[in-house]
Amino acid sequence: MNTPIRRLSVVMAALFTTLLVSTTLIQFVQAKTLDAMPANKRTILDNYARERGSIIVGGQAVAKSVPVEDQYQFLRTYPQGKLYSQVTGFYSYAVGAPYGLEHASDDLLSGNSDTLFVRRVTDLITGRKTAGATLDLTINVKAQKAADQGLGKSRGAVVALDPRTGAILAMVSHPQFDPNPISSHDLATASKAWEALASDPNKAFLNRSINELYPPGSTFKVVTAAAALEEGVVTDENSVVPGPAVLDLPLTDTNLPNENRQPCGPGDKTTLIHALEISCNTAFGSLGLQLGGEKLRAQAAKFGFGDVIQIPMRVTPSSVPADLNAPQAAQSAIGQYEVKTTPLQMAMVAAGIANQGRVMTPYLIDQVRSANLDVIQSTPEPVELSQAVSPQTADILTKMMVSVVDNGSGARAQIPGVKVAGKTGTAQHDLGKPPHAWFISFAPADNPQVAVAVVVEDGGVTGSEVGGGRIAAPIAREVMKAVLGK
Structure with a gap:
């Protein structure tokens, strides 16, 4: 052989070696990434030719695929329309599945999950068409409808949890949208519907319950009280705390006043339980000064602030800023400054207190079933996220929150024959706009079965807890009643 x-x-x-390596990389290493690319219409067409699994709530499909006589073979439909829109998301050949369960659980719904491998092999051998898995959700139908009706035309969100397990019993975000036009096989119709949704100034596509961050306002005072009890700054609900009309803050000429510009008790002092009943700013600001920013932040973290949680959709982490100076710590202690949280996170705070201080990891999928209804994944074992506070502290906080409902600003959450624990909140945000109205709660207080967080955007009244008590508390009450069968 010459040279x-x-x-x-x-x-x-x-x-040839380069070709072999390149082919191997594409077929084995990059296969999943390429399949998941939104621009890969071939993969989407292949999935459309396969019956996609249903999403079930209370025995009824809230998302399902029906056979059609076109190139796609199956049309994705949403029989409940708007009610579950932010939970399901949508599945669309025109625009893909940007969020919701359709995206987060696509591998199961499409039948591509590794857990369905044996099923796919069996289908290949028998010649059956592979179908996706069915997802049974934890949502309580009555609670979901109560939350939806309670919010009405208001913007905001409601989340309800089973405090014992972390199961999500209701998840509603307003405004909503109808996923059906976006999943249409008429690409012009689907594209037009998506463009309208994507440009909606009210952000109807946004799941506010898990992906919008709000200042929590006075509902965060429960976290501050928890930190004060855990750190020994106070010993019980009857501990005396400062409650002047105006709290003098160090390092600044701006002070922290009570909303009514009045002291919270005689001699500028009050008890911890009374401070929570009337939502005394200066009392909790004073506790924030004593605790300092890092202890506040550490306590919030024990309730889940800062954690990246998948339910399986990704939940935007809530946050308390680091390196707070004294005035910032006082403001943060009343749920203002730069404290930001999702409604799900505040429901976890209420649920943690209800569950003797144990915060359970929230989840949305109860079980997964194959196309022939065999259970692939059964109801998950409850997973403890953290022990946020001791059982003794949880008991004290429960007494205080019950008193808020029985004797304070949360009276509209009362349920005859049921002991309810709660906390109102009014959260300042953009200048010139009404504050957000908040309410967090759980019931029955002596045997908790449901914890709820409600936020109504711009639903508060500046200078009082009226919004939280009048607007948000009745919504929480109806959701709790629905779960309890009242």
């Missing part, structure tokens, strides 16, 4: 031929052989061998 030119030998060189050509080396070049040809190198080319």
Whole structure:
């Protein structure tokens, strides 16, 4: 073999080796990434030709695929329309599945999950068409409808949890949207519907319950009280705390007043339980000064602030800023400054207190079933996220929150024959706009079965807890009643 031929052989061998390596990378290493690309219409067409699994709530499909006589073979439909829109998301050939369960659990719904491998092999051998898995959700139908009706035309969100397990019993975000036009096989109709949704100034596509961050306002005072009890700054609900009309803050000329500009008790002092009943700013601001920012932040973290949680959709982490100076710590202690939280996170705070201080990891999927209804994944074992506070502290906080409902600003959450624990909140945000109205709660207080967080955007009244008590508390009450069968 002469030199030119030998060189050509080396070049040809190198080319074949490069081709082999490239093919291996594409077929094995990059396969999943390429399949998941929104622009890969071939994969979507292949999935459309396969019956996608249903999403079930209370025995009824809230998302399902029906056979059609076109190139796609199956049309994704949403029989409940708007009610579950932010939970399900949508599945669309025109625009893909940007969020919701359709995206987060696509591998199960499409039948591509590794847990369905044996099923796919069996289907290949028998010649059956592979179908996706069915998802049974934890949502309580009555609670979901109560939350939806309670919010009405208001913007905001409601989340209800089973405090014992972390199961999500209701998840409603307003405004809503109808996923059906977006899943249409008429690409012009689907694209037009998506463009309208994507440009909606009210952000109807946004799941406010898990992906919008709000200042929590006075509902965060429960976290401050928890930190004060855990750190020994106070010993019980009857501990005396400062409650002047205005709290003098160090390092600044701006002070912290009570909303009514009045002291919270005689001699500028009050008890911890009374401070929570009337939502005394200066009392909790004073506790924030004593605790300092890091202890506040550490206590919030024990309730889940800062954690990245998948339910399986990704939940935007809530946050308390680091390196707070004294005035910032006082403001943060009343749920203002830069404290930001999702409604799900505040429901976890209420649920943690209800569950003797144990915060359970929230989840939305109760069980997964194959196309022939065999259970692939059964109801998950409850997973403890953290022990946020001791059982003794949880008992004290429960007494205080019950008193808020029985004797304070949360009276509209009362349920005859049921002991309810709660806390109102009014959260300042943009200048010139009404504050957000908040309410967190759980019931029955002596045997908790449901914890709820409600936020109504711009639903508060500046300078009082009226919004939280009048607007948000009745919504929480109806959701709790629905779960309890009242």
